[in-house]
Amino acid sequence: LDKLPYFIKKRKQNWKRLSDALSDLDDKLILPKPTENSDPSWFGFLMAVRPESGLNRDTVTRYIESHNIQTRLLFSGDLIKQPCFDELRGTNAYRVVGGLENTDFIMKNAFWVGVYPGMTEAMIDYMAQIIREAVK
16 A cells, blocks of 8 residues: 555556647547546546547557557447347346447447556657557
């Protein structure tokens, strides 16, 4: 627990550095923003490609991954479309309310990159450079 304050501070610094480096890409990416009056300790940096920009999440993440930066998909979206839901499909074990457009958007367009405290400024800068290249 003694390392916790450093851990939290470093994650926040890494998140802010990456956010600042990508801030001019809002025509290509939807970037995370903290909720008003909050001070989160960021687990990662969640972003989504803007489909209207002509970008495809899979193409972007493949480019990023090909440059040795790990990405993760957000396990969310329309959960009934996930393979783990196969057994329940066609049963009355669940119900769907509404069209789930927002969950579909997240499932198709969002992904994470890390802000691990062990990352250096040079690592964050490299990640920002590669993300910028991926969306250009």
